[in-house]
Amino acid sequence: MSKTKKILALALSAAMALSLLAGCGGGGGGNASNPGGGDASNSGGDASGGRVYWLNFKPELDETAQALATTYTEKTGVPVQVITAASGTYQQTLTAEMDKNAPPTLFVIGNSAGVADWGEYAMDLTGTAIANELNTDAYNLYDDAGKLVSIGYCYECYGIIVNPDLVERAGHSMDEIKDFASLKAVVEDIHANAATLGFDAFTSCDMDDSSSWRFTGHMANLEYFYEQKDDPWTECPATITGAYMDNLKNLYDLCINNSLTAPTDLATGGHDAAQEFKDGKAAFTVQGSWEYASYAEAVPNATMIPYYCGVAGEEKAGLNCGTENCWAVNANVSEADQKATIDFMVWLVSDPDASAKMVEQLGILPYKNSVESSNGFLTDAAEYTANGCYVMPWVTNYQPNVDEYRRGLVAALNQYNADQSDANWEQFRTAFVDGWSVQYQTVNG
Amino acid sequence: MKTKKISNSNSIRRATRLWSPLFLGPVVIAFFIGFVWPFLQGIWLSLCRFKTISNAKFIGLDNYAKAFQDAGFRHAFWYTALFAVVSLVLINVLAFAVAYALTQGIKGSNLFRTVFFMPNLIGGIVLGYIWSMIFDGILSWYTTSILLESKYGFWGLIILMCWQQIGYMMIIYIAGLQNVPGEMLEAARIDGASRWTTLFKVTIPNVMPSITICMFLSLTNGFKLFDQNLALTAGQPFIIQPGGGTIKTTEMLALNIFNTFNASGGSSQAKAVVFFVLVAGLGLCQLGYTRKKEVQQ
Numbered sequence: 088m089s090k091t092k093k094i095l096a097l098a099l100s101a102a103m104a105l106s107l108l109a110g111c112g113g114g115g116g117g118n119a120s121n122p123g124g125g126d127a128s129n130s131g132g133d134a135s136g137g138r139v140y141w142l143n144f145k146p147e148l149d150e151t152a153q154a155l156a157t158t159y160t161e162k163t164g165v166p167v168q169v170i171t172a173a174s175g176t177y178q179q180t181l182t183a184e185m186d187k188n189a190p191p192t193l194f195v196i197g198n199s200a201g202v203a204d205w206g207e208y209a210m211d212l213t214g215t216a217i218a219n220e221l222n223t224d225a226y227n228l229y230d231d232a233g234k235l236v237s238i239g240y241c242y243e244c245y246g247i248i249v250n251p252d253l254v255e256r257a258g259h260s261m262d263e264i265k266d267f268a269s270l271k272a273v274v275e276d277i278h279a280n281a282a283t284l285g286f287d288a289f290t291s292c293d294m295d296d297s298s299s300w301r302f303t304g305h306m307a308n309l310e311y312f313y314e315q316k317d318d319p320w321t322e323c324p325a326t327i328t329g330a331y332m333d334n335l336k337n338l339y340d341l342c343i344n345n346s347l348t349a350p351t352d353l354a355t356g357g358h359d360a361a362q363e364f365k366d367g368k369a370a371f372t373v374q375g376s377w378e379y380a381s382y383a384e385a386v387p388n389a390t391m392i393p394y395y396c397g398v399a400g401e402e403k404a405g406l407n408c409g410t411e412n413c414w415a416v417n418a419n420v421s422e423a424d425q426k427a428t429i430d431f432m433v434w435l436v437s438d439p440d441a442s443a444k445m446v447e448q449l450g451i452l453p454y455k456n457s458v459e460s461s462n463g464f465l466t467d468a469a470e471y472t473a474n475g476c477y478v479m480p481w482v483t484n485y486q487p488n489v490d491e492y493r494r495g496l497v498a499a500l501n502q503y504n505a506d507q508s509d510a511n512w513e514q515f516r517t518a519f520v521d522g523w524s525v526q527y528q529t530v531n532g
Numbered sequence: 533m534k535t536k537k538i539s540n541s542n543s544i545r546r547a548t549r550l551w552s553p554l555f556l557g558p559v560v561i562a563f564f565i566g567f568v569w570p571f572l573q574g575i576w577l578s579l580c581r582f583k584t585i586s587n588a589k590f591i592g593l594d595n596y597a598k599a600f601q602d603a604g605f606r607h608a609f610w611y612t613a614l615f616a617v618v619s620l621v622l623i624n625v626l627a628f629a630v631a632y633a634l635t636q637g638i639k640g641s642n643l644f645r646t647v648f649f650m651p652n653l654i655g656g657i658v659l660g661y662i663w664s665m666i667f668d669g670i671l672s673w674y675t676t677s678i679l680l681e682s683k684y685g686f687w688g689l690i691i692l693m694c695w696q697q698i699g700y701m702m703i704i705y706i707a708g709l710q711n712v713p714g715e716m717l718e719a720a721r722i723d724g725a726s727r728w729t730t731l732f733k734v735t736i737p738n739v740m741p742s743i744t745i746c747m748f749l750s751l752t753n754g755f756k757l758f759d760q761n762l763a764l765t766a767g768q769p770f771i772i773q774p775g776g777g778t779i780k781t782t783e784m785l786a787l788n789i790f791n792t793f794n795a796s797g798g799s800s801q802a803k804a805v806v807f808f809v810l811v812a813g814l815g816l817c818q819l820g821y822t823r824k825k826e827v828q829q
Contacts, residue, residue: 178794186584204583354677354768355668488795495778498679498770505680514772521776529795 136165137427142184142191143171144412147377151448155441159434165427175296178490181205185417192420192428196228196237197411198484199323200530206230209415210425212238217414217432220454226410231322237413240436241449244406244468245305245375246391248382253277253286253370261390267334267397271341277370278345289341290363290372291348294497294504295356301373302339303496304483307519308407309394310335311482323485325527329520334396336512342373343504350504376450376464383463391464393471393479405471406464409481412449488526495522571808578802588798595802605803607779608788615686615784616754619693623750624743627698631705632731645706649699656696660763663692679768685782692760697753701746708742709735740826748819755811758786767791 139159143152149171156167170191172180177195184191185208196205212218212235221227226239247270251261257277264270277288292302311320313331343350347369348358364372365385374382382389393404416428435441442457451460460466472478486492499515573585578595580588599605630648634641651659667678667688678684712735720730736743761767767780767787783791785807793800 182584182794186586351675351677352672354679355664357665491791491795494767494780494791495770495772498768498778498780499772501677501679502769505676517774517776518770518772518778521774522772522778523776525776525778526795 137192137421137423137425138189139165139167139193139424139428139431140189140191141167141169141193141428141431142177142181142195143169144177144195144197145449146171146174148448151444155435155444158441159431163430165431167431178204190417190420192417192424193432194415194417195411195413196415197413198486198489199228200485200487200489201413202228202230202236203530205415206234206236208418209234209236210418211235212416215416215429217429217436220433220436220456222455223453226413226453228413237415239410239413239453240432241412241445241452242408242410243376243412243450244391244408244464245373246393246406246464247395248364248372248374248378248389248391248464250364250367250370250386251388251390252386253284253367256286257284257370264392264395266402267337267395270392270395271337274341274345274371286367287345287347287369288371289343289346290360290369291358292343292346292350292353292373293348293356293358293360294353294501298356298358298360299497299500300493301360302342302500303493304486304489305375305407306335306339306342306373306394307486307496308479308481308483309338309396309398310519311485312407312479313398315482320482320485323487323527325531326524327520329516331396331398332516332519334398338394338396340507342371344507350507353504354501376462376468379450379462379464380447389463391467393476403476405476405478406468407479407481408468409484411481411484486526487523488530491529492522492526574801574808575805577798578805580801581798582801583797591798595796595799596806598796598799599802599806602792602799602803603777604779604783604792605785605788607781608783608785611686611782612755612757612784615689615757616751619690619697619754620747620750622690622694623697623701624746626694627701627746628705628743630698631702631709632735634702635706635709645702648702651696652700654696656759657763659692659696660760663688663695664764679765682769682781685765685768689757689760689764689782692764693754693757696760697750701750704742704746705739708739712738737825740822744819744822744826747822748815751818752811752815755807755814756786757784758790761787762790 139156141152141156143149149169152169152171156169159165159167170180170184181191181194184194194205196202196209218235218238221238226242227235228237230236249261249264254261254264254273254277257273257280259273259276264273274288277284277286281287291298293299294302310329310331311327313334314328315324343353347363360372361374361378361381363369364374365382367386376391379389391406393401393406395401395404398404414432416425416432420428435445436452436454437456439458442452442454446452446458446460450462450465468478495518496515499511499518503511503515505511577585577588579590579592581591581595582588634644654662664678667684671677671684676684678688716734716738717730720734725733761782761784765782767783769781771779771781773779780788780791785803789800789803789807792803
């Protein structure tokens with residue numbers, strides 16, 4: 088009995104000591120930062136050939152990225168490690184990973200705030216092999232000194248996605264919708280007859296974290312875009328005027344008041360707008376081109392229209408096109424690692440198989456040798472442009488201290504949704520306009 | 533016989549002295565790596581401006597000045613203090629009452645103890661989301677939400693914490709109540725003491741060690757609360773101030789530090805140090821005070 092106990096105690100003590108030593112032991116080997124439990128040999132790297140560690144920003148790209156990394160390693164022998172940050176935690180993950188012995192060699196700097204925060208960690212990509220592959224400069228980000236900090240690896244668009252079959256079943260046609268007034272007429276008619284039709288106009292407009300960005304990030308873009316249209320911003324302004332708040336209100340009110348879920352029930356969320364659209368429960372939803380594959384499966388002829396909001400001349404509006412998907416290469420890793428990383432990037436956007444997989448997942452890649460996209464929403468965007476409509480770029484990328492700024496907008500919208508009074512809209516305007524300068528000061532003050 | 537005993541005890545002591553570093557070593561090393569070093573580094577970083585901890589630049593006490601100028605932090609401080617006091621009182625009174633009831637020999641005591649303890653096994657984030665659904669399910673009848681009124685957020689968090697913590701504190705109180713000497717209770721009964729008098733004059737003084745530890749735990753838990761706060765209200769509703777600033781009416785200290793960390797450049801680290809000093813100071817004061825009330829059996 089006592090012998091058994093002694094053996095057991097000894098075994099447990101040994102296990103504890105070993106686990107402790109194992110926890111401490113990794114540091115000396117240069118492999119301490121092998122996040123995600125991948126193959127440790129990857130992060131050690133091949134000293135002569137360099138290593139690639141891609142800290143990926145888009146969870147939906149993870150599976151494809153992992154597969155591409157494996158293929159690349161098999162073909163070239165260069166170790167490639169892909170770690171994907173959980174949704175909404177990229178900044179925290181990047182901050183933690185950047186301090187490790189083997190930091191990411193490839194990471195994302197997607198907007199001007201990112202350039203301010205992480206620009207000094209990025210090498211100048213001007214004249215590199217990957218920069219030479221680009222077919223446009225439109226999605227590149229530069230710092231104040233003109234350093235090419237990051238380059239777009241795909242671009243996307245967002246707007247109002249429509250199920251044309253449902254619009255027609257309600258006795259209307261897509262050709263009717265040309266501006267805010269015509270959109271409003273169709274939407275309000277569908278909502279008024281929702282009970283008879285069996286579907287409503289808009290999907291739910293939840294204000295929880297999984298959905299609020301569609302309004303505080305995407306729809307907000309229309310205000311910023313029109314505000315700077317005649318004098319485009321090149322950097323985050325310290326203040327904004329909110330001159331087009333009424334237009335934002337037009338479209339926002341139309342969405343929340345003609346939807347499957349009452350405005351008073353939006354605060355805590357719990358509705359699945361994507362599923363509602365796919366199930367044919369609503370004819371309109373606010374979303375982006377990255378959802379094309381899943382939406383087109385249920386609604387093959389789904390199409391995307393611009394944010395019509397009552398601005399003069401908006402019949403010439405196109406979709407909101409831009410990106411936050413911009414690659415930066417770590418300036419603080421060895422030259423061998425930088426070269427290995429750039430070679431990997433070039434392979435991703437130029438190899439026929441690799442770029443086909445990237446395109447399938449991401450939409451259009453702005454590179455000379457990548458394959459064409461079959462994303463219907465991006466085709467819509469291109470058609471608008473071909474017809475002489477103006478593109479609405481992602482000015483929303485300038486939002487200062489973005490998470491905190493949007494939290495303020497969500498809180499104000501919750502109050503407004505519960506009681507659509509002028510006073511509550513004024514509160515939202517304050518959060519939108521004055522909140523911008525407060526957050527600008529927080530970051531730059 | 534006596535000599536043998538002494539020599540036995542000496543050899544045990546010698547062996548203990550000889551082997552103790554081996555057994556204490558791993559724990560001391562782990563404590564140093566996992567607590568002491570990060571804590572010292574945290575204090576150093578609170579005096580620096582930094583993005584990643586390897587490129588910190590010393591700036592003196594600026595971060596502390598900035599932290600105290602933050603209206604959101606000041607609000608979170610008082611809000612947390614109020615929450616900690618209310619939750620401390622409610623959790624301990626209710627946990628003691630339940631423990632007292634379940635040590636009176638009623639049928640099914642063990643089942644009740646298990647059931648009351650179970651909420652403590654569920655993680656804070658899960659609890660927060662479950663309770664937000666429950667509260668909103670009720671409040672939607674009155675066309676409102678827990679995110680729209682500060683008072684709902686406050687009491688919602690109190691209810692959640694009571695539900696989670698009462699079972700845990702109850703177990704500690706039950707252990708204390710079972711240790712009250714039977715002869716003392718019997719003596720009180722023979723002397724004609726009423727149930728209330730027995731409770732206040734005999735039982736409670738004897739369970740003071742349990743009260744000390746339960747109060748310490750609920751006070752520090754109240755101050756350190758994070759995940760339940762994040763999942764239940766995330767600080768909403770906000771007061772949008774005329775200049776565009778926001779006061780998050782239900783944001784507690786830990787959540788405020790977390791939310792402001794990325795853009796703070798170091799002032800959140802100063803807040804974290806202030807937070808530690810506050811929680812440690814209050815906890816130690818409370819321990820010192822309640823220990824004085826403990827009686828020696």
